[in-house]
Amino acid sequence: MNAFEITGGIKLKGEITPQGAKNEALQILSAVLLTEEKVTISNIPDIKDVNKLIELLGDLGVKVERINKDTYTFEAKNIDLNFFESDTFKAKGGGLRGSIMIVGPLLARFGKAAIPKPGGDKIGRRRLDTHFIGFEKLGAKFVYDSKKAFFNVDATNLQGAYILLDEASVTGTANIVMAAVLAKGTTTIYNAACEPYLQQLCKMLNRMGAKISGIGSNLLTIEGVTVLGGTEHRMLPDMIEIGSFIGMAAMTESEITIKNVCYDELGVIPEVFRKLGIKLERRGDDIYVPSQKHYEIDTFIDGSILTIADSPWPGFTPDLLSIVLVVATQAKGNVLIHQKMFESRLFFVDKLIDMGAQIILCDPHRATVNGIDKKYKLRGISMTSPDIRAGVSLLIAALSAEGKSTIYNIEQIERGYQDIDTRLRALGAQIKRVNADAPSH
Ligand SMILES: CC(=O)N[C@H]1[C@@H](OP(=O)(O)OP(=O)(O)OC[C@H]2O[C@@H](n3ccc(=O)[nH]c3=O)[C@H](O)[C@@H]2O)O[C@H](CO)[C@@H](O)[C@@H]1O
Ligand SMILES: C=C(OP(=O)(O)O)C(=O)O
Structure with missing residues (x-):
């Protein structure tokens, strides 16, 4: 040590x-899973949490290339959903808070996702209810295995919905937004968090072809689209x-x-x-x-x-x-x-x-x-x-x-x-x- x-x-x-902003990076990196096209991200901070998430994306099958010190490209063409079953995933996925945000995009694109109870700072109870209640409202089912501290989520058909969050969770809002962009129909999220991290995420998703309005407010409206494309993004x-x-x-x-x-x-x-x-x-x-x-x-x-x-x-x-x-x-x-x-x-x-x-x-x-x-x-x-x-x-x-x-x-x-x-x-x-x-x- x-x-x-x-x-x-x-x-x-x-x-x-x-x-570059750590908490923005964790959202933006998770969003690369929403498209099979190339996403170029710059001003990525070279810090432990971010590097762990990049490694996890690589393990999931995302093609990761480092262009220079703070810029990477990501191509999530061939995702290995069997990786969820591996011990590596159980160890690495739980290593940071931000890993929870791979669930929304995986659910949106592949109809299933899994995640060990995420890590992050031990600064009190850090519930994830907002995330999973949001996914449920979109039609997903989740099972929490308390023995293994593991969440499994399934959704064959995500459907837009009105979601009133019981609290303005930062990572929760990001996760639900990323699930909703590819859902059928319109999703409205009220009491959404609107930190600059989220504003940046929504702007990037719109550049990828998503239809999100209300960015920067606590009322987001998301019209689902069928597919998202590549883009470039620079972290604040x-x-x-x-x-x-x-x-x-x-x-x-x-x-x-x-x-x-x-x-x-x-x-x-x-x-x-x-x-x-x-x-x-x-x-x-x-x-x-x-x-x-x-x-x-x-x-x-x-x-x-x-x-x-x-x-x-x-x-x-x-x-x-x-x-x-x-x-x-x-x-x-x-x-x-x-x-x-x-x-x-x-x-x-x-x-x-x-x-x-x-x-x-x-x-x-x-x-x-x-x-x-x-x-x-x-x-x-x-x-x-x-x-x-x-x-x-x-x-x-x-x-x-x-x-x-x-x-x-x-x-x-x-x-x-x-x-x-x-x-x-x-x-x-x-x-x-x-x-x-x-x-x-
Ligand atoms: C990776 C990441 O992005 N981490 C940030 C994210 O964590 P994270 O997204 O995990 O935090 P949440 O926004 O979900 O909530 C943080 C805590 O605040 C409580 N809460 C939240 C909203 C609310 O209206 N009332 C309320 O009491 C929650 O119960 C929870 O205990 O947001 C936190 C709150 O800004 C930051 O400290 C973390 O650095
Ligand atoms: C609490 C923080 O981070 P995390 O949510 O990753 O634990 C933080 O960045 O202050």
């Missing part, structure tokens, strides 16, 4: 370019990486320019960091964050303590709340962080408290941060990364802290952040990759 050794307290400086920059870099700059008093961010697609993200008092400027399509000694958290208009909470798009993404939390520890003022979606994502605050941060974990969903206005620095410690975003938050804390920190289990971070140590070293960070297991206690 690998770990990062970080010597903190060093100001960073320079430019950094965000990778990863908005979670962009937010992470804004937070990192503020915590480490660094002057950083984040290049080519597709600013108009960032929704409320820049505004939420501004509410923490962080100065950031839009310069063309870049974000410039000046070096700031102090930043002060806003209050609500009536003077009461600010709450930052997650909600489905266009609300604030839950994937940036851990970053906001860590950045608030060094701000002036107080904030209540309310993680509404996931119930085990805030436990990592223990490590920040060990580093000297003033945080009260009110319950599994809420933490109050008492920002210390940099009166003292956090101190470096050894810690283990519990999930991808907590991992990066701890990395940011370590970069700002006095002394040395070691972060174990960095495979979690590398699930979603490409060459992060190399890219941070280019900004002047002292971060070293070492081979070390987390101490067992």
Whole structure:
């Protein structure tokens, strides 16, 4: 296992370019299964989760060619449906969250699919009901084998339907959309998720010949077509990486320019960091964050303590709340962080408290941060990364802290952040990759 050794307290400086979006990539890559024609995809991040999905597509029979560092072509002409029965599929399919999204396209094109209960972060219950209830509404039958933790889905004839989702699930909406594009008749999905990931997916499907309207809203209408063709698609920059870099700059008093961010697609993200008092400027399509000694958290208009909470798009993404939390520890003022979606994502605050941060974990969903206005620095410690975003938050804390920190289990971070140590070293960070297991206690 690998770990990062970080010597903190060093100001960073320079430019950094965000990778392509991880969560978009997982949807877009699954969509290549919808056509036997060639699909060319660029700005694919070179990260563990995405590479695992590409490998899985290859195992299923998709012809995968790497054109350059971030561009691949995919041709799903000869799909091997027997692969579902193999032990390899059981092992690899369960290795990441995104693998669940191969079900919709396989169902649409071949009338059957199977998937082991998918992996991803252990951040609380992560139900898949939305996906399977949606498939059922389209006429599919599914069986969940709880002993093997395996879902089998069959549908000889998918039929368009009205589907009111009980929650705006991101991967659930993507899965149902991909099943519905080749169903007979019209499907309406209300309370659909509409994150940029999904907007990108729907735009790509339309370029392939699908008929989806309402893109960007929570009401999607999909007129089924009989066949889809090839296309080209470029992934947006990863908005979670962009937010992470804004937070990192503020915590480490660094002057950083984040290049080519597709600013108009960032929704409320820049505004939420501004509410923490962080100065950031839009310069063309870049974000410039000046070096700031102090930043002060806003209050609500009536003077009461600010709450930052997650909600489905266009609300604030839950994937940036851990970053906001860590950045608030060094701000002036107080904030209540309310993680509404996931119930085990805030436990990592223990490590920040060990580093000297003033945080009260009110319950599994809420933490109050008492920002210390940099009166003292956090101190470096050894810690283990519990999930991808907590991992990066701890990395940011370590970069700002006095002394040395070691972060174990960095495979979690590398699930979603490409060459992060190399890219941070280019900004002047002292971060070293070492081979070390987390101490067992
Ligand atoms: C691979 C991928 O794309 N992963 C993302 C995707 O996961 P994923 O698609 O798995 O997450 P969902 O959108 O299904 O839901 C996430 C959690 O939020 C809850 N929930 C969801 C919608 C809602 O209106 N109310 C509500 O409480 C769900 O019960 C669940 O516990 O979306 C999450 C929510 O943005 C992100 O954290 C993940 O990074
Ligand atoms: C929770 C996340 O990912 P996943 O859904 O793949 O676990 C994330 O990207 O923050």
